[in-house]
Amino acid sequence: MKNKKINFQDFGALIALILLVVVIGIFSPEFRTPSNFLSLLRQSSINGLIAFGMTCVILTGGIDLSVGSVLALTTALCAGFISNGMPVGVAMILSLILGTAFGAISGFMVTKGRLQPFIATLITMTVFRGLTLIYMNGKPISNLGSSSLLKFVGKGSVLGIPFPVILFIVVFIVFMFVLEKTTFGRRVYATGSNAQAAKLAGVNINKTKLITYAISGCMAALSGLILLSRLGSAQPTLGDGYELDAIASVALGGTSMNGGRGRIWGTFVGVLIIAVLNNGLNILGVSSYYQDVVKGIVILIAVLSDRKR
Amino acid sequence: MQIEMRGIDKSFGSNAVLKNAGFLLDHGEIHALMGENGAGKSTLMKILTGVYTRDAGTVIVDGQEVCYQNPQEAEKAGIVFIHQELNVLFDLTVEENMFLGKEIKKAFGVCDKKAMRQEVEKILDKLGVKIDPAQRMSELSVGQQQMIEIAKALMVDAKVIIMDEPTAALTQSETDVLFEVVKSLKAKGVSIVYISHRMEEIFYLCDRITILRDGSYIGTKKIADTDMNDVVKMMIGREIGERYPVRDVKIGDVVLEVKGLTCPGVFKDVNFQVHAGEVLGVSGLMGAGRTEIMQAIFGNMSHVTGSLYLNGQEIKNKSPQAAMANGLGFITEDRKVEGLMLEESIMKNISLANLGKISKAGVLNKQEEKELVQKGIEEVHIKCTGPQHECNNLSGGNQQKVVFAKWIHTNPKVLILDEPTRGVDIGAKKEIYNIINDLAAQGVAIIMVSSELPEVLGMSDRIMVVREGVVRGCLAKEKANQENIMILATGGDLDEK
Ligand SMILES: Nc1ncnc2c1ncn2[C@@H]1O[C@H](COP(=O)(O)OP(=O)(O)OP(=O)(O)O)[C@@H](O)[C@H]1O
Ligand SMILES: [Mg+2]
Numbered sequence: 106m107k108n109k110k111i112n113f114q115d116f117g118a119l120i121a122l123i124l125l126v127v128v129i130g131i132f133s134p135e136f137r138t139p140s141n142f143l144s145l146l147r148q149s150s151i152n153g154l155i156a157f158g159m160t161c162v163i164l165t166g167g168i169d170l171s172v173g174s175v176l177a178l179t180t181a182l183c184a185g186f187i188s189n190g191m192p193v194g195v196a197m198i199l200s201l202i203l204g205t206a207f208g209a210i211s212g213f214m215v216t217k218g219r220l221q222p223f224i225a226t227l228i229t230m231t232v233f234r235g236l237t238l239i240y241m242n243g244k245p246i247s248n249l250g251s252s253s254l255l256k257f258v259g260k261g262s263v264l265g266i267p268f269p270v271i272l273f274i275v276v277f278i279v280f281m282f283v284l285e286k287t288t289f290g291r292r293v294y295a296t297g298s299n300a301q302a303a304k305l306a307g308v309n310i311n312k313t314k315l316i317t318y319a320i321s322g323c324m325a326a327l328s329g330l331i332l333l334s335r336l337g338s339a340q341p342t343l344g345d346g347y348e349l350d351a352i353a354s355v356a357l358g359g360t361s362m363n364g365g366r367g368r369i370w371g372t373f374v375g376v377l378i379i380a381v382l383n384n385g386l387n388i389l390g391v392s393s394y395y396q397d398v399v400k401g402i403v404i405l406i407a408v409l410s411d412r413k414r
Numbered sequence: 415m416q417i418e419m420r421g422i423d424k425s426f427g428s429n430a431v432l433k434n435a436g437f438l439l440d441h442g443e444i445h446a447l448m449g450e451n452g453a454g455k456s457t458l459m460k461i462l463t464g465v466y467t468r469d470a471g472t473v474i475v476d477g478q479e480v481c482y483q484n485p486q487e488a489e490k491a492g493i494v495f496i497h498q499e500l501n502v503l504f505d506l507t508v509e510e511n512m513f514l515g516k517e518i519k520k521a522f523g524v525c526d527k528k529a530m531r532q533e534v535e536k537i538l539d540k541l542g543v544k545i546d547p548a549q550r551m552s553e554l555s556v557g558q559q560q561m562i563e564i565a566k567a568l569m570v571d572a573k574v575i576i577m578d579e580p581t582a583a584l585t586q587s588e589t590d591v592l593f594e595v596v597k598s599l600k601a602k603g604v605s606i607v608y609i610s611h612r613m614e615e616i617f618y619l620c621d622r623i624t625i626l627r628d629g630s631y632i633g634t635k636k637i638a639d640t641d642m643n644d645v646v647k648m649m650i651g652r653e654i655g656e657r658y659p660v661r662d663v664k665i666g667d668v669v670l671e672v673k674g675l676t677c678p679g680v681f682k683d684v685n686f687q688v689h690a691g692e693v694l695g696v697s698g699l700m701g702a703g704r705t706e707i708m709q710a711i712f713g714n715m716s717h718v719t720g721s722l723y724l725n726g727q728e729i730k731n732k733s734p735q736a737a738m739a740n741g742l743g744f745i746t747e748d749r750k751v752e753g754l755m756l757e758e759s760i761m762k763n764i765s766l767a768n769l770g771k772i773s774k775a776g777v778l779n780k781q782e783e784k785e786l787v788q789k790g791i792e793e794v795h796i797k798c799t800g801p802q803h804e805c806n807n808l809s810g811g812n813q814q815k816v817v818f819a820k821w822i823h824t825n826p827k828v829l830i831l832d833e834p835t836r837g838v839d840i841g842a843k844k845e846i847y848n849i850i851n852d853l854a855a856q857g858v859a860i861i862m863v864s865s866e867l868p869e870v871l872g873m874s875d876r877i878m879v880v881r882e883g884v885v886r887g888c889l890a891k892e893k894a895n896q897e898n899i900m901i902l903a904t905g906g907d908l909d910e911k
Contacts, residue, residue: 288770
């Protein structure tokens with residue numbers, strides 16, 4: 106019997122990451138500079154925050170396709186508020202609250218509405234995107250003034266470390282704590298592992314699921330704030346397809362799509378793999394057409410190596 | 415067919431499960447295989463039928479050494495295994511399940527539905543069960559599913575049938591039917607390996623008995639030459655004394671009162687009370703609605719009317735969570751579907767019902783968790799490698815003990831036990847009975863649903879009999895006996911003398 110559940114499987118993704126870094130590093134001196142690593146981490150924070158929320162949802166046996174649209178809608182609203190003169194800090198907090206609420210709508214449809222998570226979030230994904238386009242009338246919002254707070258979120262740094270990276274790591278630690286050390290974390294795993302047994306042990310599985318969707322929405326909004334700050338404007342197509350990168354990161358990290366099994370640090374590694382691929386292939390000058398194919402193959406290999414236990 | 419297994423060893427990783435195990439099965443006999451939970455009975459049979467490969471030892475079938483690579487090979491040779499853990503596809507119909515992989519076909523691979531329907535009906539008839547072949551498996555009770563598994567084995571022209579705790583989910587009358595079938599098979603020269611923890615059954619049905627302890631062969635006895643005490647001693651290496659420990663508890667006030675509980679089409683106007691320190695046994699046939707009544711009390715059924723009173727105060731159990739907050743606990747009947755997270759460790763399973771207790775402000779205290787789990791494992795003697803042992807890899811009886819351990823520290827005022835000792839060995843049963851008695855002594859009101867009549871009779875202060883969703887009567891301990899219960903359960907009336 107394996108008492109300690111540390112085996113190759115747990116490290117599959119990590120090994121893949123190290124291999125990727127080494128191989129790309131050998132071919133490209135530009136890739137292996139510290140400043141590139143920092144910018145790589147900063148790029149990964151956008152997908153990373155979303156992927157952490159996604160992990161919670163997937164652990165309960167669900168999925169959240171709406172994250173990209175939630176991101177677009179919250180950034181649009183936030184930009185709208187700011188351009189209408191709302192204080193930047195207030196607008197940002199409001200945006201996080203709205204993201205949480207949008208996520209909760211998906212969660213509500215899944216739990217009370219008894220829709221399959223895929224369908225429920227497909228609906229919210231479409232509707233939120235539509236609302237974004239309606240709100241922005243199809244045009245970007247870019248008159249955001251010159252708030253230093255807004256600039257700091259995406260472009261600032263503390264002790265040389267970009268603020269998005271700090272955010273990424275802090276959120277990672279918080280999620281790790283919540284999932285491993287709190288009763289809520291246990292309930293998340295239990296809901297995905299055997300919902301019926303969890304219910305009979307006194308777990309409110311609907312509440313647990315609803316909260317994970319709300320978290321996912323909040324993370325999408327947070328990620329949107331970084332993007333808004335970096336781009337200096339909100340775009341109606343922002344975040345399009347982000348759900349796919351997030352789901353891929355979760356899968357790469359070894360979390361079971363059926364729920365109940367998985368680790369947040371696996372997702373962390375998965376996020377880095379996606380980022381290294383994006384960044385490395387760009388630096389190596391691989392055409393973007395090929396990039397997607399390579400990404401697909403790497404995901405396939407990682408997930409396959411994950412299967413043998 | 416004659417089978418000899420000799421010197422079988424088997425390890426899973428570093429866990430040596432079988433060490434020099436074996437037995438000899440004669441032509442046309444019913445051979446009991448006994449041993450504590452985790453002794454290796456199921457594993458030995460899985461090795462015989464090619465589910466697992468052995469590390470060492472020989473298997474000789476009719477004078478020839480064999481090594482089946484998979485269950486299909488064994489089945490071809492005439493050895494059929496009815497597994498302890500049901501292998502059913504819940505979304506398929508009864509018919510489809512029974513013919514899975516051996517559909518009767520017409521030309522071009524088209525299934526001959528008519529022929530299959532006839533065949534199914536013939537076999538179900540023989541077993542005396544009334545189940546619609548077109549029903550989905552998920553709609554059947556565990557007991558009915560078990561009967562389908564047995565029916566499946568009868569379809570194959572078997573020379574040896576291995577039954578791994580076939581009666582664990584059956585009630586008395588289904589068990590009786592099964593025994594008739596087993597006897598007629600024996601008369602036809604079929605050999606049966608019969609694994610069970612129910613002593614009465616073994617002594618009633620079997621010819622010889624082989625005992626395993628800790629994965630090793632201990633001995634084989636003719637039933638005529640041995641008795642229960644002897645067998646128990648061989649199984650656990652010591653005597654256990656009284657099987658149903660006496661309880662000296664003063665029965666207190668009414669704790670839970672159920673009034674007019676009704677769920678249309680399932681049960682009707684259920685009224686009863688349980689007192690502090692009392693064990694109320696609930697008996698009835700399979701499908702009588704006992705489990706549903708308990709699920710309703712625990713807030714896990716919809717469309718239920720009626721009222722519940724706890725210590726005289728009306729309570730509403732809208733969900734299991736509310737029921738727990740009101741001081742109820744519920745050990746479910748089906749450990750696989752409702753009781754356990756099979757892919758998780760013992761630790762995570764036990765702590766799930768105790769999360770509030772081992773945490774502060776939502777943050778788990780790992781130390782307290784470890785202590786609680788360790789205590790649970792020790793109290794009910796779960797045979798495992800430690801708290802991290804995955805429940806999937808526990809023997810059936812030990813899985814049941816995990817479910818038990820999960821609930822005993824939730825400090826319930828009322829504890830509902832639905833088949834609490836299903837598949838549990840005789841030594842562990844007594845430990846569970848002792849725990850039940852301890853809880854009763856602390857003033858917990860206990861409701862125990864059980865299909866094992868000796869257990870209900872041995873443990874209960876009163877016995878409530880349910881038939882087709884209606885409470886037929888409550889028998890006081892002095893008036894209760896096997897006969898009275900069966901009369902009520904099958905619809906008869908007790909003439910008042
Ligand atoms: N696949 C497996 N991996 C690891 N350990 C296993 C596996 N299957 C069984 N075991 C261990 O082997 C031991 C024997 O299990 P087995 O199921 O044969 O017991 P059993 O005699 O049938 O018990 P029960 O009466 O409870 O059904 C148990 O301790 C169990 O934990
Ligand atoms: Mg067994």
